Amino acid sequence: MTINVTFSEIELAGDLKSFVSFNSNSCENEELKKIILSYTDDDELLKVTKTIASPIKIIHVEKVTEELLSKAL
Amino acid sequence: MVYISYSHRIITDCDFIKWVSQSQQKSIIISKMLRINVNSKEHRKQNILILEQDFDELCKDGIIKDKDTIRGGVSPFDINEEMGDLADKKLPLEALRLITGVVLTRQKPFQVVLLTTKEGKKNYLSKYSDFLEKIRNFDIKCEDEALVIINDLYRSYCSERENSR
Numbered sequence: 001m002t003i004n005v006t007f008s009e010i011e012l013a014g015d016l017k018s019f020v021s022f023n024s025n026s027c028e029n030e031e032l033k034k035i036i037l038s039y040t041d042d043d044e045l046l047k048v049t050k051t052i053a054s055p056i057k058i059i060h061v062e063k064v065t066e067e068l069l070s071k072a073l
Numbered sequence: 074m075v076y077i078s079y080s081h082r083i084i085t086d087c088d089f090i091k092w093v094s095q096s097q098q099k100s101i102i103i104s105k106m107l108r109i110n111v112n113s114k115e116h117r118k119q120n121i122l123i124l125e126q127d128f129d130e131l132c133k134d135g136i137i138k139d140k141d142t143i144r145g146g147v148s149p150f151d152i153n154e155e156m157g158d159l160a161d162k163k164l165p166l167e168a169l170r171l172i173t174g175v176v177l178t179r180q181k182p183f184q185v186v187l188l189t190t191k192e193g194k195k196n197y198l199s200k201y202s203d204f205l206e207k208i209r210n211f212d213i214k215c216e217d218e219a220l221v222i223i224n225d226l227y228r229s230y231c232s233e234r235e236n237s238r
């Protein structure tokens with residue numbers, strides 16, 4: 001049976017960078033990994049989309065902006 | 074990154090989230106709630122809670138449009154998982170929120186606030202005065218006074234962050 005679940009959650013950039021550093025295959029591609037590791041403010045809030053198909057894989061990251069929040073509620 | 078031991082844990086009800094959704098300041102309020110939750114030392118991503126049933130209702134009614142983002146600021150909480158199955162007791166949701174608030178006072182920081190509207194507060198106080206009267210570490214705040222609590226917790230994050238630089 002195939003398992004493939006996609007979910008999003010809010011994370012701190014610093015936590016995400018640590019996660020990516022410790023899990024070499026955690027990003028869908030190298031470019032995404034570079035983007036994540038390039039965040040300079042560890043306290044930046046990010047909306048991170050991940051899949052669990054086997055290990056957790058990050059497929060999308062975006063900054064939490066006022067525009068994102070104004071559409072959320 | 075700084076992690077904060079906040080002075081209070083928060084539970085919100087449906088009416089409060091609806092009230093926030095109508096506020097011109099909603100983006101600022103949600104961003105503060107996100108910040109409080111994500112940087113909580115003892116309760117990462119769960120310093121501000123909402124009953125799972127309330128969260129589902131707000132999604133169903135279209136008040137919550139992006140549940141992944143809002144879940145970061147108010148984390149759905151299953152009281153039945155914490156307390157055994159309360160579902161058989163057929164308690165009204167407002168009673169479940171109060172029970173949840175009191176249950177949370179068992180854990181650090183031992184101070185819990187329920188955020189609601191003016192009408193909601195009146196309702197809790199009139200229907201459950203006996204229950205609420207004896208509890209010293211659980212409070213109900215509405216609308217602007219609720220925002221004072223959110224602002225206080227957010228300020229503790231800002232001040233800790235400044236100190237860490």
